[in-house]
Amino acid sequence: MIVAGGSYLEICEIPRWRRLFGSGGRAAAAVGQLSPGSSLHTYAFAGWARDVESSMHACGVTATVMPIAEEISFGYFHALSPATLRPAVPTRHPALSVEGRVVLRFGFVEGDAVVSAERAVHDPQGDDVVPFRANGSRAETLAVVLNEGEAEAATGEEGPAAGEAVLALHAADVVVVKRGCSGATVHRPGRDPVAVPAYRSARVFKIGSGDVFSAAFAHHWGERGLDAAVAADLASRAVHHFVDTRSLPLPAAADLADQALAPVGGEPGRVYLAAPFFHIAQRWLVEEARDRLHALGASVFSPLHDVGTGGGAVALATADLAGLDGCQAVLALLDGADPGSIFEVGHARARGIPVVVLAERLDEHHLTMLAGTGCEVVDDFASALYRVVWASLR
Known part of the structure; x- marks a missing residue:
């Protein structure tokens, strides 16, 4: 050739x-x-x-x-x-x-x-x-x-x-x-x-x-x-x-x-983006993950973008979890071991929603409950995005 x-x-x-x-x-x-x-x-x-x-x-x-x-x-x-x-x-x-x-x-x-x-x-x-x-x-x-x-x-x-x-x-x-x-x-x-x-x-x-x-x-x-x-x-x-x-x-x-x-096969579904966004590095990763998921054809529910940060704790938690319940898969960015994101992962697994965890720096003992409840744990950004889109296919 x-x-x-x-x-x-x-x-x-x-x-x-x-x-x-x-x-x-x-x-x-x-x-x-x-x-x-x-x-x-x-x-x-x-x-x-x-x-x-x-x-x-x-x-x-x-x-x-x-x-x-x-x-x-x-x-x-x-x-x-x-x-x-x-x-x-x-x-x-x-x-x-x-x-x-x-x-x-x-x-x-x-x-x-x-x-x-x-x-x-x-x-x-x-x-x-x-x-x-x-x-x-x-x-x-x-x-x-x-x-x-x-x-x-x-x-x-x-x-x-x-x-x-x-x-x-x-x-x-x-x-x-x-x-x-x-x-x-x-x-x-x-x-x-x-x-x-x-x-x-x-x-x-x-x-x-x-x-x-x-x-x-x-x-x-x-x-x-x-x-x-x-x-x-x-x-x-x-x-x-x-x-x-x-x-x-x-x-x-x-x-x-x-x-x-x-x-x-099939078409990408909706992905819930569970992640902290409290400083510029975390915020950049959320924005980049959201943009790249869109480029892969998925729709994304991001608490930061779709709920915001205003209002009381009850209102925010209720809106976030309602959004999660409408998603086909969850991408969790967990290197910061953020308590809110970990709670969202548990909520998703309790409802049978697949979860892909991006954990580049977490020690293995921090991953026990995640891996033990069926989460896919990945240490590479691009691989995590592809795997969560595959998990969302309908």
Whole structure:
């Protein structure tokens, strides 16, 4: 398989991550063992070119690198943070030219790739989704893989209608819309959409998960010729492997299919946010958790935002617990061992409402009653958010 995609430095503070990957490098590394003879066509800062070539060689991939003068990086505070691109507006370079039987083409921030392929998979990487053939690219058979937000931004449609509109926009044979916690949907002309589940993992390292999905799909659909829905399911299983372990290359299809994974589907429900908010660090964490849960598709009941801090103790407690009773799951931010939040956890468990606890620094003996009453205890922010959204699915 041929991969055309970027090679960028990725930096995440929590959890610590500093790797020279990018969409192209990660996708090529993912399929290097599954698809012997794979190649990567990419741009890279001249000082990184040798590193890109050697790291790809270690994965069984041949890299063709166009050296550029800028160090392009994506920075994240945590694994669900919006990325910070540096430089903010990279210099644009002449397009790469790529020809082969099966080509996976990603969007670039510093250039483009003109593709000629029998079977192509296009992952546009951003809200500015330009039709695949607009730059002169050609493919006998085309699949487009993008996330739900990109599909809706590109078409002005919502839900399943966005996937159908992307089919028309690209004159594609297949469109796969990735839906985060809810899995993916496969669209084909004249056929009903097919839902593909996500698979529950203990941990979720989100950076690059979409690249892995596209790489696995391109291999199973483009190279192996599997049905698009079957290939998308294998891609979803591949994502489970990556976000849980951060390891590449990907396992073989037989190994993925044999794993006893827990599929998840449905729509996110309402999450109760149990947390102290008495100083700026606590308040920031509440705001960030609420924003990221919304981005994952969940609605959120936050006592701070939905009840407030005015009124007496009885009124506040009554309103908070009434809100909790209307939620499908609870996210408890418990590093401060806040008594009110712990009370809310007990209230939820007494009513059979699932609870996910984020506890990065609590000692194990402080977690006895939480773990002993069926709470999921997690020490990673992104993993906690995904797990509480999965717990809320309806």
